[in-house]
Amino acid sequence: MTHPASPALTFTRVRRTYPGQTQPALNDLTLSVPRGSRTGIIGRSGAGKSTLVRLISGLEHPDAGQIHLRGEPLTPATRAAHQARTGLVFQHFNLLAQRTALHNVTLPLELRGVPRARREALAREQLRLVGLGGLEDRYPAQLSGGQKQRVGIARALVTDPDLLLADEATSALDPETSAGILKLLLDLQRERDLTLLIVTHQLEVVRAATTHVAVLDRGQLAEYGETGAVLRNPRHEVTRALLDAHRPQVPLATHETLRHLTLPDLGAGTLASLSRQGARIVQAEAHPLGVDVWLAVPHGGHLTVPDTAVSGVSA
Ligand SMILES: Nc1ncnc2c1ncn2[C@@H]1O[C@H](COP(=O)(O)OP(=O)(O)OP(=O)(O)O)[C@@H](O)[C@H]1O
Numbered sequence: 551m552t553h554p555a556s557p558a559l560t561f562t563r564v565r566r567t568y569p570g571q572t573q574p575a576l577n578d579l580t581l582s583v584p585r586g587s588r589t590g591i592i593g594r595s596g597a598g599k600s601t602l603v604r605l606i607s608g609l610e611h612p613d614a615g616q617i618h619l620r621g622e623p624l625t626p627a628t629r630a631a632h633q634a635r636t637g638l639v640f641q642h643f644n645l646l647a648q649r650t651a652l653h654n655v656t657l658p659l660e661l662r663g664v665p666r667a668r669r670e671a672l673a674r675e676q677l678r679l680v681g682l683g684g685l686e687d688r689y690p691a692q693l694s695g696g697q698k699q700r701v702g703i704a705r706a707l708v709t710d711p712d713l714l715l716a717d718e719a720t721s722a723l724d725p726e727t728s729a730g731i732l733k734l735l736l737d738l739q740r741e742r743d744l745t746l747l748i749v750t751h752q753l754e755v756v757r758a759a760t761t762h763v764a765v766l767d768r769g770q771l772a773e774y775g776e777t778g779a780v781l782r783n784p785r786h787e788v789t790r791a792l793l794d795a796h797r798p799q800v801p802l803a804t805h806e807t808l809r810h811l812t813l814p815d816l817g818a819g820t821l822a823s824l825s826r827q828g829a830r831i832v833q834a835e836a837h838p839l840g841v842d843v844w845l846a847v848p849h850g851g852h853l854t855v856p857d858t859a860v861s862g863v864s865a
Pocket residue numbers: 568569571574575593594595596597598599600601602751
């Protein structure tokens with residue numbers, strides 16, 4: 551049922567107003583998510599992000615407009631087939647406390663009637679792929695937050711979906727664990743040619759892990775584009791506000807500008823090169839592809855970054 555050339559997902563003038571509400575949670579939303587992309591959905595609290603996820607996963611229905619998944623309209627008749635090919639990863643993991651890691655992952659297969667030996671073999675393989683080989687018999691209470699989320703990802707992928715929705719999947723985790731989970735999602739997305747939709751209120755997650763970004767504001771699409779282009783040249787006030795909130799609040803000398811880069815490492819060679827160019831590091835954080843660095847650089851000073859720099863976004 552997939553049309554290879556079609557986007558993974560399109561919303562066309564979608565509106566959804568919750569019962570008893572006067573303002574729509576999503577209002578006339580039109581959006582297209584390319585197949586194989588890692589698309590971030592970002593916006594302030596109440597912008598409509600969770601509503602968007604609930605509509606895609608078939609838990610809510612639009613009052614107006616159309617949703618297409620894999621080139622097919624999402625209707626009551628097609629919903630089950632689409633749900634079967636869509637994986638969901640949640641902020642609070644949603645694991646069943648009385649089941650082991652293995653039996654949390656086998657659950658979606660049980661619901662589909664996959665025989666026990668087969669579903670346990672698939673779940674074991676999936677747990678191995680997310681780095682939890684050997685922990686199959688642990689209960690959720692015996693796992694760290696990052697490990698629980700790995701179980702959640704294994705459960706989402708065990709049915710071999712082509713679309714994965716990660717709804718605030720790293721929001722409950724510390725920065726280092728969060729970077730590990732994002733790296734895992736990135737690796738899995740590439741290996742399996744998944745379309746990955748990352749819903750987040752954290753701009754750093756968008757910066758670290760997405761190819762495209764849609765900025766929602768009060769139920770509408772404020773801005774959409776390739777992530778680098780949107781972050782370099784934000785057009786909407788909400789995007790600018792999100793960028794400002796993320797920018798480190800550090801004093802700069804009058805001749806300095808702040809720049810952001812993602813580097814594979816901060817080895818001696820890179821540090822020496824930055825220092826030779828008069829750049830000073832004002833903040834560095836773990837990033838799924840290396841290190842996320844904010845630099846104060848001299849105005850007009852051309853900064854030559856290492857060939858291996860992953861991305862360079864001026865700020
Ligand atoms: N079940 C509901 N009943 C009534 N109104 C709701 C319901 N769920 C969400 N809303 C309202 O719809 C709007 C969009 O909410 P939504 O949860 O989609 O936003 P969000 O961007 O995910 O926010 P957050 O980042 O805080 O989770 C908000 O005004 C919210 O109050």
